[in-house]
Amino acid sequence: AGRCLRYGALGDDVMARLRWMGEVLAPALRAALRARGEGVDLRAITAQALQMGDECHSRNTAASALLLRELAAELAGGAEAREVLRFLAGNHYWYLNFSMAAAKLATSAAHGVPHSTLVTAFARNGVEVGIRVSGLGEEWFTAPATQVRGLYFAGYGPEDANPDIGDSAITETYGLGGFSLAAAPAITGFVGGTVDSALRTSREMARIALARHEAYRLPALGGVGAPVGIDLRAVLDTGIAPVITTGISHREPGIGQIGAGLTHAPLECFRKALAALPLEGMPGPPEAPEEEPTGQGAPAPERIGPDGGPGSGGG
Amino acid sequence: AGRCLRYGALGDDVMARLRWMGEVLAPALRAALRARGEGVDLRAITAQALQMGDECHSRNTAASALLLRELAAELAGGAEAREVLRFLAGNHYWYLNFSMAAAKLATSAAHGVPHSTLVTAFARNGVEVGIRVSGLGEEWFTAPATQVRGLYFAGYGPEDANPDIGDSAITETYGLGGFSLAAAPAITGFVGGTVDSALRTSREMARIALARHEAYRLPALGGVGAPVGIDLRAVLDTGIAPVITTGISHREPGIGQIGAGLTHAPLECFRKALAALPLEGMPGPPEAPEEEPTGQGAPAPERIGPDGGPGSGGG
Numbered sequence: 356a357g358r359c360l361r362y363g364a365l366g367d368d369v370m371a372r373l374r375w376m377g378e379v380l381a382p383a384l385r386a387a388l389r390a391r392g393e394g395v396d397l398r399a400i401t402a403q404a405l406q407m408g409d410e411c412h413s414r415n416t417a418a419s420a421l422l423l424r425e426l427a428a429e430l431a432g433g434a435e436a437r438e439v440l441r442f443l444a445g446n447h448y449w450y451l452n453f454s455m456a457a458a459k460l461a462t463s464a465a466h467g468v469p470h471s472t473l474v475t476a477f478a479r480n481g482v483e484v485g486i487r488v489s490g491l492g493e494e495w496f497t498a499p500a501t502q503v504r505g506l507y508f509a510g511y512g513p514e515d516a517n518p519d520i521g522d523s524a525i526t527e528t529y530g531l532g533g534f535s536l537a538a539a540p541a542i543t544g545f546v547g548g549t550v551d552s553a554l555r556t557s558r559e560m561a562r563i564a565l566a567r568h569e570a571y572r573l574p575a576l577g578g579v580g581a582p583v584g585i586d587l588r589a590v591l592d593t594g595i596a597p598v599i600t601t602g603i604s605h606r607e608p609g610i611g612q613i614g615a616g617l618t619h620a621p622l623e624c625f626r627k628a629l630a631a632l633p634l635e636g637m638p639g640p641p642e643a644p645e646e647e648p649t650g651q652g653a654p655a656p657e658r659i660g661p662d663g664g665p666g667s668g669g670g
Numbered sequence: 671a672g673r674c675l676r677y678g679a680l681g682d683d684v685m686a687r688l689r690w691m692g693e694v695l696a697p698a699l700r701a702a703l704r705a706r707g708e709g710v711d712l713r714a715i716t717a718q719a720l721q722m723g724d725e726c727h728s729r730n731t732a733a734s735a736l737l738l739r740e741l742a743a744e745l746a747g748g749a750e751a752r753e754v755l756r757f758l759a760g761n762h763y764w765y766l767n768f769s770m771a772a773a774k775l776a777t778s779a780a781h782g783v784p785h786s787t788l789v790t791a792f793a794r795n796g797v798e799v800g801i802r803v804s805g806l807g808e809e810w811f812t813a814p815a816t817q818v819r820g821l822y823f824a825g826y827g828p829e830d831a832n833p834d835i836g837d838s839a840i841t842e843t844y845g846l847g848g849f850s851l852a853a854a855p856a857i858t859g860f861v862g863g864t865v866d867s868a869l870r871t872s873r874e875m876a877r878i879a880l881a882r883h884e885a886y887r888l889p890a891l892g893g894v895g896a897p898v899g900i901d902l903r904a905v906l907d908t909g910i911a912p913v914i915t916t917g918i919s920h921r922e923p924g925i926g927q928i929g930a931g932l933t934h935a936p937l938e939c940f941r942k943a944l945a946a947l948p949l950e951g952m953p954g955p956p957e958a959p960e961e962e963p964t965g966q967g968a969p970a971p972e973r974i975g976p977d978g979g980p981g982s983g984g985g
Contacts (some may be wrong), residue, residue, distance in 0.1 A: 403731075406723050406731075406856040407724075407731075407732050407856075408722040408723055408889065409722075416718070416721075416722065417722050417735070420732070420735040420736055420738075421735055422737050422739050423739050423742065424739070424758075425759065426753040427738065427746075427755040427759060428751070428752045428756040428759060430746065431742075431745065431751035431752055431753070431755055432752060434749075435749060435750075436743075436745055436747070437743045438743075440742040440746050441743040444739045444740065444742060444743060472941045537838075540889035540890050541721040541889040541893075544893070549892065550889065550890060550892050573864060574723065574855035574856040574865065575855050575890060576865075577864065577865055578856075578859070633833075
């Protein structure tokens with residue numbers, strides 16, 4: 356769908372696209388939402404997309420098509436309807452914007468709980484990466500940015516790559532992306548790895564997560580909930596670093612994305628955060644998350660309303 | 671999306687829907703296709719949908735959304751655009767119509783090859799089921815229709831069910847449906863079974879298939895091609911009956927679908943066809959289909975153009 360203002364991409368094409376988004380796309384979406392009369396249930400779209408091969412960070416193909424489907428009838432009334440629908444139909448990453456915003460809202464709601472060791476934010480600026488923790492206020496606990504292991508677009512290689520950059524790792528903080536890698540076997544053709552390694556990654560991430568998401572289910576693991584809520588203590592107890600599926604940015608400005616792959620949040624961030632924790636009044640260790648079903652367990656029904664499905668243990 | 675004229679559903683609602691399809695939906699689709707100026711690449715949509723949890727017989731959620739996405743811009747120009755787009759957005763089975771038609775065209779192209787034991791059609795009328803074989807002309811080789819094992823909609827049970835009915839098993843004849851069950855782990859919540867049994871089914875079907883499809887890939891099996899082309903001799907050599915994912919129809923007229931599940935093509939059809947085969951001039955046994963990759967193999971790229979991806983053995 357052409358270059359957007361992302362990962363340092365810059366040029367006349369990027370600026371023209373940005374202006375078009377402000378002048379045509381945004382008003383069209385605003386009008387469609389108003390004509391619709393109710394909001395879009397992003398939680399339901401994410402839940403469905405996890406049944407359709409997305410992990411809603413580095414693969415958003417299904418979610419983008421589902422969101423377009425939700426809005427198509429109302430968008431059809433607008434003056435630039437064809438142009439807008441054609442743009443959205445060609446943009447398989449469109450939903451990432453919504454996935455990130457929803458993740459940020461959800462994890463922000465969990466911020467500020469006294470003594471909580473839940474990680475509520477994770478972001479990278481290409482030089483440093485940092486986490487915030489629910490019980491530790493506004494402070495960022497940082498470490499140098501990591502290299503991303505992955506697959507490069509034609510003509511680029513590791514020597515062109517900037518260290519890990521971007522705020523999209525908020526999706527992992529919310530149980531998506533690398534935590535839900537088992538939902539997206541096809542992504543291994545884009546970020547590297549195998550189907551087995553994708554399943555293994557989601558299983559490993561469950562060991563550092565506080566709970567399973569009650570609506571976001573992983574079909575390839577028998578419909579168990581996505582591991583959600585990174586627990587600082589579990590990361591340090593196990594030595595398992597949170598996995599991130601991410602794009603790779605060129606190290607020079609103006610070029611933009613040159614590949615995609617996997618990386619980890621450095622343990623150093625977590626060590627620094629632990630050292631900052633007040634020890635007085637700490638509660639006991641968290642409940643163990645739900646196990647994957649064995650035998651006859653079928654996945655939960657695909658369509659999960661705003662009230663969510665049945666609870667799935669954990670806290 | 672309300673009842674359609676399918677599985678014996680009948681009533682004022684069904685007739686009103688049918689008339690609306692003829693008077694509003696069909697002209698809108700025709701106009702959109704003409705405005706588009708080129709056809710829709712159904713092969714590319716099916717290939718993508720297999721990466722997105724569909725097997726394109728009893729689950730068409732992704733493919734229906736992808737097809738709507740392809741046509742949304744052109745549909746937006748029409749007089750009844752909102753009504754049409756709203757209907758299509760609510761119909762997760764829409765693509766089945768196209769999946770069946772494409773399968774019928776593909777298998778018809780393989781019909782009439784002298785001595786070929788490839789099954790080119792499979793259909794059920796609720797009383798009998800029958801197959802046609804490439805080298806055996808227009809004859810149907812029949813057996814009594816089977817019962818479908820599956821899950822029922824609320825208020826219905828096996829005592830309400832008609833034996834296996836419908837022409838949609840043409841999708842299995844083309845490597846989709848039960849043959850691609852490994853692509854659709856979430857379908858087990860609809861037709862029964864587990865993720866493991868879905869993977870096992872696709873592996874078993876490979877034993878009775880002549881080849882792997884070069885564009886239709888199964889991500890959960892490491893991106894191996896869908897088993898395509900039922901070989902009459904392989905069915906009888908192994909005793910493995912082709913699996914079908916299908917809806918369950920009420921046995922009384924007027925009601926329609928009451929569930930969904932799995933059934934098998936009866937071996938009797940294949941025995942009768944074998945007996946009709948002319949023995950003179952028969953070639954040797956077919957080449958073994960490609961094995962699933964082990965280790966580092968990643969799935970093929972998702973987007974496969976009309977020329978298809980690399981060949982995958984068999985054939």
